[in-house]
Amino acid sequence: MIPLTMTNSPIAELTVPAFDAAIYRGRRERLAAQMRAAGGGVAIIATAPERMRNADADYPYRHDSSFYYLTGFTEPEALLVIDARTSANATGAGVSTLFCRVKDAERETWEGLRYGPEAAREQFGFDAAHPFDSVNEHLPQLLAGAPTVFYAFGAVPAFDVMVQGWIDRVRAQRRAGVTAPAQISDVRVLLDEMRVVKDTYELAVMRRAAQISARAHLRTMRACRPGMREYELEAELLYEFRRQGAQAPAYGSIVAAGANACILHYPAGRTIARDGDLILIDAACELDGYASDITRTFPANGTFSAPQRELYEIVLAAQHAAVAATRPGARFDDPHNAAVKVLAQGIRDTGLLDSDQHGTVDDIIESRAYSRFYMHRTGHWLGMDVHDCGSYRDADALKATRGSEPTSEPNSAAGSVSKPMPNSTPASTPPSRVLQPNMVLTVEPGLYVRPADDIPERYWGIGIRIEDDAIVTASGCELITREVPVEVAQIEALMRHV
Numbered sequence: 001m002i003p004l005t006m007t008n009s010p011i012a013e014l015t016v017p018a019f020d021a022a023i024y025r026g027r028r029e030r031l032a033a034q035m036r037a038a039g040g041g042v043a044i045i046a047t048a049p050e051r052m053r054n055a056d057a058d059y060p061y062r063h064d065s066s067f068y069y070l071t072g073f074t075e076p077e078a079l080l081v082i083d084a085r086t087s088a089n090a091t092g093a094g095v096s097t098l099f100c101r102v103k104d105a106e107r108e109t110w111e112g113l114r115y116g117p118e119a120a121r122e123q124f125g126f127d128a129a130h131p132f133d134s135v136n137e138h139l140p141q142l143l144a145g146a147p148t149v150f151y152a153f154g155a156v157p158a159f160d161v162m163v164q165g166w167i168d169r170v171r172a173q174r175r176a177g178v179t180a181p182a183q184i185s186d187v188r189v190l191l192d193e194m195r196v197v198k199d200t201y202e203l204a205v206m207r208r209a210a211q212i213s214a215r216a217h218l219r220t221m222r223a224c225r226p227g228m229r230e231y232e233l234e235a236e237l238l239y240e241f242r243r244q245g246a247q248a249p250a251y252g253s254i255v256a257a258g259a260n261a262c263i264l265h266y267p268a269g270r271t272i273a274r275d276g277d278l279i280l281i282d283a284a285c286e287l288d289g290y291a292s293d294i295t296r297t298f299p300a301n302g303t304f305s306a307p308q309r310e311l312y313e314i315v316l317a318a319q320h321a322a323v324a325a326t327r328p329g330a331r332f333d334d335p336h337n338a339a340v341k342v343l344a345q346g347i348r349d350t351g352l353l354d355s356d357q358h359g360t361v362d363d364i365i366e367s368r369a370y371s372r373f374y375m376h377r378t379g380h381w382l383g384m385d386v387h388d389c390g391s392y393r394d395a396d397a398l399k400a401t402r403g404s405e406p407t408s409e410p411n412s413a414a415g416s417v418s419k420p421m422p423n424s425t426p427a428s429t430p431p432s433r434v435l436q437p438n439m440v441l442t443v444e445p446g447l448y449v450r451p452a453d454d455i456p457e458r459y460w461g462i463g464i465r466i467e468d469d470a471i472v473t474a475s476g477c478e479l480i481t482r483e484v485p486v487e488v489a490q491i492e493a494l495m496r497h498v
Contacts (some may be wrong), residue, residue: 011483014208016288021125023201024072025096027194028082031070032094034190035084041148042069043082043187044139045093046159050076057172060248065384066152066191068289073124077101077132081142082150097142098129139166144178150187155351169187188389195383196390198438202290202383203471206440209246209292210469211286214483216240217296221484221495226275226300230255233246234268237283240329246285247252250292250386251416257300261463262448273300278308280463282416283384286363291386293416294481295467297447302495304488309445309459314346315464316486318445322378326443326470331433332392336446339445345372352449373449377418379442382469386416388440397430417443417465439472 024118035041047067053059063074071080079099099109101433103116117129130138143149143166153160198206234255248360262279273279277300284292297312299305304312321342322335344364347353358369376377422459435441444467451460466486470477485491 010394014204014211016205016208017201019072020201021072021123021128023199024070025125028070028080028094028096029185030194032082032084034194035082035094035150036188037149038185039147041181041185042083042084042143042146042152043080043150043151044163045070045080045187045191046081046156047076047078048072049156049158060249063289064155065289065389066188066195069191069195069384071098071124071126073098073100073115073120074289075100079135080134081139081140083146085146095127097138098124098126099132099135099138100129102131102133102393135162136166139163140169143167143181144170144173146181147183149181149184150190152186153184153186154186155188192389192391193395195388196381196439197436197472198383198440203438203440205288205290206292206383206469206471209250209287209290210287210294210480211483212241212244212246212287213250213292213294214481215244216283216285217274217281217294217484218494220281221296221298222497223277223490224273224279224298224300224495225272226277228273228300229472230257230260230268230271230273231281232447233273234283235280237281241285244285246287248286250284250286254281254295254416255283256280256463259450259463261297261465262360262450262461263463264448275301276305278304278422278462278464280465282465282467284416287386291382291384291388292481293382293386293469294466295416295444295465296484296486296491297466298491298495302492304492308462308464310350311346311449311462312434312464312488314343314350315445315447316347316488318342318378319443319466319468319486322443322445323468323470323477323479325440326435326472328435328437328472328474330435331394332379332435332441334432334435335441335443339378340365340370340374341444343374343445343447347373347447350459352459373447374445375448376444376446378445379470380418381441382442387418392432393430394433400452416442416467417440418442435472437472437474441470443468443470 021363045067048064051059061076081097082094084094098120100120101114115478136207136277216237219240220233223236234253254266257264257271257273257279258277278297279300280297282295284294318339321338323335325338344361347370348355353369358364362368446465448463449459468479468481470479
């Protein structure tokens with residue numbers, strides 16, 4: 001059990017450290033060192049393209065996470081090149097070159113100020129900076145003689161064409177003795193692993209993002225009354241995100257009243273919260289490029305019914321078990337396995353699954369019969385992306401197998417719930433990776449009961465999920481989202497404004 005002491009004293013507001021170009025320069029140096037260890041070469045990392053929404057309106061711009069991780073630069077139409085064949089200084093750091101938009105008074109009138117290459121070089125600590133329009137001139141020169149190009153082919157297909165064109169231009173000079181890169185290596189293999197373990201700056205931002213999201217949940221729980229529509233509750237969340245300084249939601253907010261909570265990625269709609277309904281809210285903000293991720297389930301009228309409380313206590317016990325299993329030296333799957341054991345016991349005890357038909361708790365786990373009511377994982381990496389990058393499998397074991405497995409599990413299509421589990425796990429699948437201090441992951445068990453003839457009617461339409469963000473520490477984990485209560489009595493007291 002992890003009790004939360006509720007007091008009338010507000011928790012101190014956390015702060016985020018000021019921008020420090022040395023942090024990003026250090027990351028570029030680490031990447032260059034890994035590139036040299038892999039044989040050397042040139043890395044090309046582009047930011048995300050702007051995307052048209054309709055007519056002449058764009059979607060709100062959001063940079064590419066890995067590009068931002070290495071640069072701290074948020075303007076569109078930008079490209080980073082790291083040359084790991086040479087040294088920029090005595091530390092042996094790779095030469096970093098930024099390509100970005102030039103200063104343009106007319107465009108800045110419409111779109112806002114731009115750094116321009118010279119100011120960007122000075123402010124962000126690059127070795128060189130050039131106008132983005134000059135990439136076709138510079139890139140063939142930078143790629144000439146490089147043994148390897150480190151690049152994420154397929155991430156932006158339109159940009160793939162440009163990279164291929166630069167390589168072809170270098171190849172065309174072979175009669176002049178110019179050698180083109182002999183291989184292309186996915187830069188994400190290196191970057192994804194760099195991003196799994198967070199540094200001090202990242203953890204500070206994530207703690208503040210978690211605090212903002214927690215306060216948005218508190219606001220929404222206090223505001224909730226039967227008769228409100230889901231989108232009204234979402235409005236409370238979004239207001240608090242922006243009021244506290246977050247730039248945007250980290251993902252599409254899930255605000256589900258009643259039976260809608262049994263739909264994992266249900267977006268906030270027009271459904272009215274009725275007296276007696278549970279409300280499931282899975283919503284959080286993004287702050288300075290970093291996501292948070294919180295889910296709480298609470299009664300619209302402020303009081304859990306007996307069946308609601310019965311299932312809620314099972315999910316809460318599962319989360320406590322998963323949190324206890326989240327510690328250095330444990331494997332990523334351990335929290336999930338701990339949660340499943342508690343959930344399976346609860347599913348059997350309540351009669352959601354007939355023990356005569358499905359057997360013991362171990363039988364229920366072995367057959368995965370519990371997945372009828374719990375069909376997703378108990379957690380995922382969290383960081384710059386809500387489903388952050390990085391392998392969930394043991395790296396050494398992966399290298400010992402075919403070596404063709406992806407470095408990251410793909411993100412879910414929407415929302416923040418962990419991806420569904422496969423129906424079976426091949427015997428050759430490597431074990432999950434070992435947790436280390438400063439890894440950040442979610443802990444989010446749930447139960448979702450859809451109406452069916454073989455299920456007690458008192459549980460029909462109840463959907464519950466409890467999710468917190470956990471930083472692995474030297475001795476266990478730190479839950480950075482527990483400003484929002486999880487215990488039944490504390491939730492009911494909060495909603496009574498006690």
